[in-house]
Amino acid sequence: NAGVTQTPKFRILKIGQSMTLQCTQDMNHNYMYWYRQDPGMGLKLIYYSVGAGITDKGEVPNGYNVSRSTTEDFPLRLELAAPSQTSVYFCASSPGGSGNQPQHFGDGTRLSIL
Amino acid sequence: EDQVTQSPEALRLQEGESSSLNCSYTVSGLRGLFWYRQDPGKGPEFLFTLYSAGEEKEKERLKATLTKKESFLHITAPKPEDSATYLCAVQAEYNNNDMRFGAGTRLTVKP
Numbered sequence: 001n002a003g004v005t006q007t008p009k010f011r012i013l014k015i016g017q018s019m020t021l022q023c024t025q026d027m028n029h030n031y032m033y034w035y036r037q038d039p040g041m042g043l044k045l046i047y048y049s050v051g052a053g054i055t056d057k058g059e060v061p062n063g064y065n066v067s068r069s070t071t072e073d074f075p076l077r078l079e080l081a082a083p084s085q086t087s088v089y090f091c092a093s094s095p096g097g098s099g100n101q102p103q104h105f106g107d108g109t110r111l112s113i114l
Numbered sequence: 115e116d117q118v119t120q121s122p123e124a125l126r127l128q129e130g131e132s133s134s135l136n137c138s139y140t141v142s143g144l145r146g147l148f149w150y151r152q153d154p155g156k157g158p159e160f161l162f163t164l165y166s167a168g169e170e171k172e173k174e175r176l177k178a179t180l181t182k183k184e185s186f187l188h189i190t191a192p193k194p195e196d197s198a199t200y201l202c203a204v205q206a207e208y209n210n211n212d213m214r215f216g217a218g219t220r221l222t223v224k225p
Contacts, residue, residue, distance in 0.1 A: 035215075042216050043213075044215075056211070058212060090158070103160070105158045105159070107155070
């Protein structure tokens with residue numbers, strides 16, 4: 001099993017450009033999450049999904065959009081890239097349900113906005 | 115507001131020198147406290163979940179403990195391969211869709 005796979009691993013964008021960060025999981029998990037990790041800060045939740053067709057905002061959703069059309073995939077969209085969105089982005093999944101299941105993480109996408 | 119504070123920010127140990135990492139938390143009803151290990155360039159890797167005060171979990175040289183206000187990750191006789199950033203996260207009873215993470219402790223074990 002590959003677990004949680006994120007692509008691309010690295011990306012440089014110009015201010016105002018758009019891009020989609022891809023995330024797919026092969027564990028048949030219902031719950032999926034997007035976090036960003038900035039130096040010296042804890043992971044911050046951007047968006048999450050509890051199942052196909054259901055998404056909701058996390059702590060820092062501004063400037064991002066998500067969709068969940070299948071159980072496996074949970075892409076994150078940046079519409080107008082800004083320097084403040086320079087970060088490392090992690091996707092995670094969990095079985096969900098009871099709410100205290102550990103999350104399984106991908107290896108991240110390192111994004112620089114110049 | 116739920117908060118997680120980890121200390122120290124960085125810790126350097128000699129191989130075999132035991133120590134502890136601290137995770138202090140404030141949450142309105144704890145559903146679970148999680149410890150993760152993160153290697154450079156990788157995503158966090160799950161280590162332990164603790165649910166209630168007094169609980170302990172062990173894995174190889176690591177032992178995690180929990181009180182009502184903090185958790186400790188004890189590292190006994192560490193080896194260089196234990197070098198990593200250790201993250202603590204809490205999940206509140208009222209919100210099973212969100213985990214609040216601390217900033218982590220960066221551990222370096224010198225041979």
